Amino acid sequence: MANLPIEERLLHYFLAMGGQSAEPIPNSPPGLSLLIGPDKTFVAILSNDTFIQRNKILGSILDLSALRSSVHQLYLAAPKLLGTAIDADVFRSHGIGLLLFDDRRIEEIVPPQPTQPPQTTQIVQNTDPAFATELASLKSMYLEMERTISNLREELKTFQQSVPTAPSSPERITAPPMVQTQRQFTGPGAELPSFFTNNPWLEVLSKRGREESGLLAG
Amino acid sequence: MVTDSYRSHYTFAMDFGTSDFKFGPITCGDAPRVVNNRGYFPDKKSVMYKAFETAPDVIVGEEVPLYLQSNEDLSSRLIYPMRNGVIEKADETAWRVVGALSEYGLSTFTPEPNNGFQGYNVVASLSSVSPRYMYEQLLDTFKQANATGSVRAVTVIPQPFAVAIGHGVTTCVVIESGHGNSQVCPISKYPIRTSQVALNRGGGDANAITSEILKDAGYADLANEEALVRKVKESIGLVPADLDTAILEAKKSPRKFRARHKVPGTRIEIDLEKDSWTRFLIGEYVFNPNHEIFESYFGRGMPRPKDVKMGDTVFRGMLDFGDAIIASVERCPVELQPLLYREILLSGGNFSWTVPEPLEAVAVDAPTKIKLLLRDKGIKNVSVKMTKSPQFSVWHGCIIYGFAVPDEYEWDWQRLEGWMKFSG
Numbered sequence: 001m002a003n004l005p006i007e008e009r010l011l012h013y014f015l016a017m018g019g020q021s022a023e024p025i026p027n028s029p030p031g032l033s034l035l036i037g038p039d040k041t042f043v044a045i046l047s048n049d050t051f052i053q054r055n056k057i058l059g060s061i062l063d064l065s066a067l068r069s070s071v072h073q074l075y076l077a078a079p080k081l082l083g084t085a086i087d088a089d090v091f092r093s094h095g096i097g098l099l100l101f102d103d104r105r106i107e108e109i110v111p112p113q114p115t116q117p118p119q120t121t122q123i124v125q126n127t128d129p130a131f132a133t134e135l136a137s138l139k140s141m142y143l144e145m146e147r148t149i150s151n152l153r154e155e156l157k158t159f160q161q162s163v164p165t166a167p168s169s170p171e172r173i174t175a176p177p178m179v180q181t182q183r184q185f186t187g188p189g190a191e192l193p194s195f196f197t198n199n200p201w202l203e204v205l206s207k208r209g210r211e212e213s214g215l216l217a218g
Numbered sequence: 219m220v221t222d223s224y225r226s227h228y229t230f231a232m233d234f235g236t237s238d239f240k241f242g243p244i245t246c247g248d249a250p251r252v253v254n255n256r257g258y259f260p261d262k263k264s265v266m267y268k269a270f271e272t273a274p275d276v277i278v279g280e281e282v283p284l285y286l287q288s289n290e291d292l293s294s295r296l297i298y299p300m301r302n303g304v305i306e307k308a309d310e311t312a313w314r315v316v317g318a319l320s321e322y323g324l325s326t327f328t329p330e331p332n333n334g335f336q337g338y339n340v341v342a343s344l345s346s347v348s349p350r351y352m353y354e355q356l357l358d359t360f361k362q363a364n365a366t367g368s369v370r371a372v373t374v375i376p377q378p379f380a381v382a383i384g385h386g387v388t389t390c391v392v393i394e395s396g397h398g399n400s401q402v403c404p405i406s407k408y409p410i411r412t413s414q415v416a417l418n419r420g421g422g423d424a425n426a427i428t429s430e431i432l433k434d435a436g437y438a439d440l441a442n443e444e445a446l447v448r449k450v451k452e453s454i455g456l457v458p459a460d461l462d463t464a465i466l467e468a469k470k471s472p473r474k475f476r477a478r479h480k481v482p483g484t485r486i487e488i489d490l491e492k493d494s495w496t497r498f499l500i501g502e503y504v505f506n507p508n509h510e511i512f513e514s515y516f517g518r519g520m521p522r523p524k525d526v527k528m529g530d531t532v533f534r535g536m537l538d539f540g541d542a543i544i545a546s547v548e549r550c551p552v553e554l555q556p557l558l559y560r561e562i563l564l565s566g567g568n569f570s571w572t573v574p575e576p577l578e579a580v581a582v583d584a585p586t587k588i589k590l591l592l593r594d595k596g597i598k599n600v601s602v603k604m605t606k607s608p609q610f611s612v613w614h615g616c617i618i619y620g621f622a623v624p625d626e627y628e629w630d631w632q633r634l635e636g637w638m639k640f641s642g
Contacts, residue, residue, distance in 0.1 A: 013581030132356040191226055191227075191245075192226060192244070192621075193244065193246075193247050193248050193614075193617065194247075194248055195248060195386075195607070195614045195617075195618070196621075198386065199383075199386040199618060200386060200387075200388050201383045201386065201388060201615075201618055201619075201622065202380075202618065202621075202622045204388055204407050204622075205383070205618070205619060205622035205623045206622045206623070206624065207352060208609065208622075208623045208624060208635070208636070209623075209624055209626060209628075209636070210624070
C-alpha cells in the first residue's frame with residue numbers, strides 16, 4: 001500500500017469510510033472529489049515539495065475556501081513532514097479538515113465542519129414534477145381570474161352607462177360616531193371575583209355622576 | 219369588558235357588622251378576612267402590662283384573646299362598638315376601636331412596594347340608620363389612615379344598599395336584622411333613605427325571651443350565660459307559621475315537639491319536656507312580639523322592646539316585620555310599590571331559622587314567615603328570599619360599588635355617596 005501514489009491511498013482511505021469516487025468539481029485545485037453519504041467532499045493534496053514553496057499551504061486553504069459554496073466537506077491532505085509547519089487553528093477556523101500522511105499511515109488531525117452549500121441550482125435541477133404541474137395549474141387559474149375581473153369591469157361600466165342618474169341619493173351621515181366613554185360591563189374579567197358575574201349594578205353604578213341624580217334618594 | 223386595572227387590584231371593602239368586621243381587597247376573591255368587631259383596652263396599671271409594655275392602647279384582631287384579663291374587667295374593657303348599629307358621637311372608646319380596626323384591616327393587606335400602588339379605594343359600610351356624624355367620624359378616621367399612603371379615596375354606603383348590590387337586585391326591599399336592631403330599606407338604584415323603617419328588635423331580643431323560657435323551665439342558673447342562651451336559641455328555637463296552631467299541636471304531641479339541647483363538653487342537658495311548645499315563642503317574638511302570650515313575660519319583668527330615638531331615627535319596638543315592610547314601602551311612589559314587594563331580601567344572622575323535617579307542617583323559615591305576615595295584611599304578590607351569601611353579601615356589595623363607581627363621582631354630603639379623595 002505504501003508504494004501506491006498518495007491519491008490512490010487517500011481514495012482507499014475514504015472508500016474504507018463508506019465514500020465513493022465522484023465527478024470532478026469544476027475549477028477545483030488538484031485533488032480528489034468524493035461522495036461520503038450525501039455529502040460532497042473534496043480533498044486537496046499537498047506534496048513533499050510544498051516544504052520549499054512557502055506560500056503553498058496558505059494558497060491551498062484559500063483555494064479550498066473558494067469551494068465552500070459547492071462542497072459540503074473540505075480536506076487538505078499534507079505530508080506529516082509539514083505537520084510542524086502547520087497551525088491547526090487556521091484549519092479549525094475555516095472548517096477545513098486536515099489529514100497528515102507518511103509512507104505508512106493517513107491520520108485525520110482536524111475534522112472538517114460540514115457546510116450547507118446553496119441549493120438554488122439544485123432545486124431548479126431537481127424540480128419535483130408534481131410541483132411543476134401544480135405551478136402550471138396555479139398560473140392557469142391566475143390568468144383565468146384576470147380575465148374574469150376584466151369582464152366584470154366591462155359589465156359594470158356598461159351597467160353604469162345604461163342606468164340614468166339616481167333620483168336622490170341618501171344623505172350621508174356627517175356626524176362623527178358616538179364615542180363610548182362609559183365603561184361597559186358585560187361580564188367579569190378573569191381576575192374578578194365570581195359575584196361580579198351578570199351583576200346589573202355594575203352598569204348602574206358605572207353611570208353614577210353622569211346621569212341626573214335619583215329623585216328618590218334621600 | 220373594559221376594566222379599570224387599578225381598581226381591579228386596589229378596591230378595598232370594610233363591613234362594620236354588629237358582631238364581625240369583614241375586610242379585605244378585591245383580590246380576596248369571594249371571601250374576605252373576618253375578625254370580631256371589637257377592641258380590648260388593657261389595664262395599663264396591671265403587672266402584666268408593665269412587664270410587657272409593648273401592647274398598644276387598644277388591641278383589635280386575632281390577638282385580642284391573648285391580652286384578655288379578668289372576667290370582671292371584660293364588660294368595661296372589651297368594647298363592641300357597633301353592637302347597636304349606632305355609635306354615640308361622644309363615645310371616644312368606641313371610635314378608637316373603629317379607627318384601630320380600620321388601620322388593622324389596611325395594614326393586613328399592605329401591597330408590595332414599587333408596584334404602582336397609590337392607596338386603596340376604600341368602601342366602608344355602616345348601618346342604614348347611622349346618623350350623619352358617624353359618616354363624618356368614619357371619613358375622618360380614613361383621612362388619618364391616609365397619612366401612611368394606604369388610602370387614595372374612601373366612601374361609606376349603608377349595609378342594606380350593599381346587600382342589594384351584592385345580591386344583584388336593583389329594585390327591592392332589604393331587611394337587615396342584626397343583634398341589636400333591624401332595618402327595612404327600600405332600594406331603587408339608590409337607597410331610598412326617607413322610606414327606611416328601623417326596629418329596636420334583633421337577635422338580642424330572641425336571646426332575652428330564650429333566657430326567660432330557660433328560667434321558667436328550671437334552668438335559672440344557666441339563663442344568664444349569654445353565649446349559652448344564644449346556642450340554645452339557635453338549637454331549639456322555631457318560627458311558627460301560626461303561633462296559636464303551633465302551640466296547640468305541640469301541647470297535643472309533646473314528644474314530637476320535644477326541645478332538648480346538650481351542651482357540648484359538659485354534663486348539662488337542657489330539656490323543656492312538657493314546656494317544649496315554648497320553643498315557638500322564640501321565633502315568633504323576632505317577627506311579631508304583639509301576641510298576647512308575650513304580655514305575661516313583660517308582666518314578669520322582661521323588658522318590652524321600646525321605641526327609641528338614636529340620632530335622627532326612631533327605632534320602633536313592637537312593630538311586626540309585616541307592618542314594618544308595608545310602612546316602608548308605602549312611603550315610596552305608588553307605581554314603585556308592586557316592584558318593591560316583588561323582591562324582598564332578608565339579610566343577617568337573625569333570619570337563619572331552620573325547620574326540622576318532622577315539624578314542617580307548623581314550623582317555617584324566615585322568608586315564609588314574612589310572606590305569611592304580609593298575606594295576613596292583604597299583600598299577596600310577594601317574593602321573599604334570603605341573600606345568596608348572608609355572611610358576606612355586604613362585603614360583596616361594597617367591592618362591586620368600589621369597582622364600578624367612577625373616580626370622578628365625588629362625595630356629596632346631601633346624597634351621602636361618592637368618593638372622598640385624599641390624593642392623586
